Amino acid sequence: MLPPPLEALHPPPPPVPSPLFLSLHARLARLQHAYEFGALPPLPSLPDPDDSDLLAALEDCDRVAEAMAAVKLRLHDVRLLLNAEWRSVLHGAPRVFGGASLRVSESLIPGAGLGLFARAAVPAGATCCCMYGDVHSLSSHRSAPGTGAYAILLPLAAPPKRAPPLPAQGGDAILDCEGVPAFARVKARFANDPRSAADTNCRFVPELEYLRARLVASRDIRAGEEVYVDYGEAYWARHEGGGPNTLRN
C-alpha cells in the first residue's frame, strides 16, 4: 500500500523561537549588515561580544579586507548555530522527508549520475517528498565547505509585518542538505534538472520554517517517470553537469 499523501501529514504552525535562537538571529543580522556594507552596524545595535574582534577591525581601513573575509566565515558559522538551534526548537515536529513512493536509480540524463523516479503515478499538485537542509543567505553560503551540488536557491515572499523571526524571511534563501545529519535520508536531493521547461515536472515550494522545501508535481507524473526540477540559472552558473561533485569554481 502506498504511504499517505504528504499533505495529510502537514505539521502545525512553526513553534515559538527560543531565546537562544533570537539572540543568534540578532547576531546574524549584525554580521550580515557588516558584510553587506563593510561597516559597523548602526547604533544602538552594538556588536555581539563574540564578534567584537571582527567588527572592530572594520573601523581600521588597513584591516577591512581581512576583516571582511573573517566576517564571511563567521556569518557561515553563526548560520549553522542558528540552524542547529532551530532544529532543536522544531524537535518533535514531523520532518516529512517522504519519498517512499520514489526510487533512486541511474538518471535518464546522460552523465547526470543518479536520479529520482516515481514508483507510482503522482497527480499534479501532490508533494513527492521534501528537501531538508540548512537555511542560508547568499552571503552565509559563500563559505560553506561542501560542493554546493545539493543547494537550491529559493525566492521567498516578504513576511507579514511583526512576524516572529524565522530561519529565513523574504528575499532569496539557500537550502543546502549537504552536511545535515539527515543527508542520507533526503531523497529529494536526487532530483535532476532536465534544463528544458517542457521536461520539468516538479518545482520546489519553500517551507523554510521547517528547514525544508516540498518537491511538488507541476503536472501529472506517470509511474516510472524520472522526477525533474528546474534548479535555476544561478545554479548552472556555478556547476557543470555530470555527477554531484562537479563544482566549476
Ligand SMILES: C[S@@+](CC[C@H](N)C(=O)[O-])C[C@H]1O[C@@H](n2cnc3c(N)ncnc32)[C@H](O)[C@@H]1O
Ligand atoms: C542535486 S544533485 C542531483 C543528484 C545527482 N545526479 C547525484 O547523482 O547525486 C545535482 C547534480 O546532478 C547533476 N545533474 C543534474 N541535472 C543534470 C543535467 N541536466 N545534466 C548533467 N548533470 C546534471 C549535476 O552534477 C548536478 O550538480
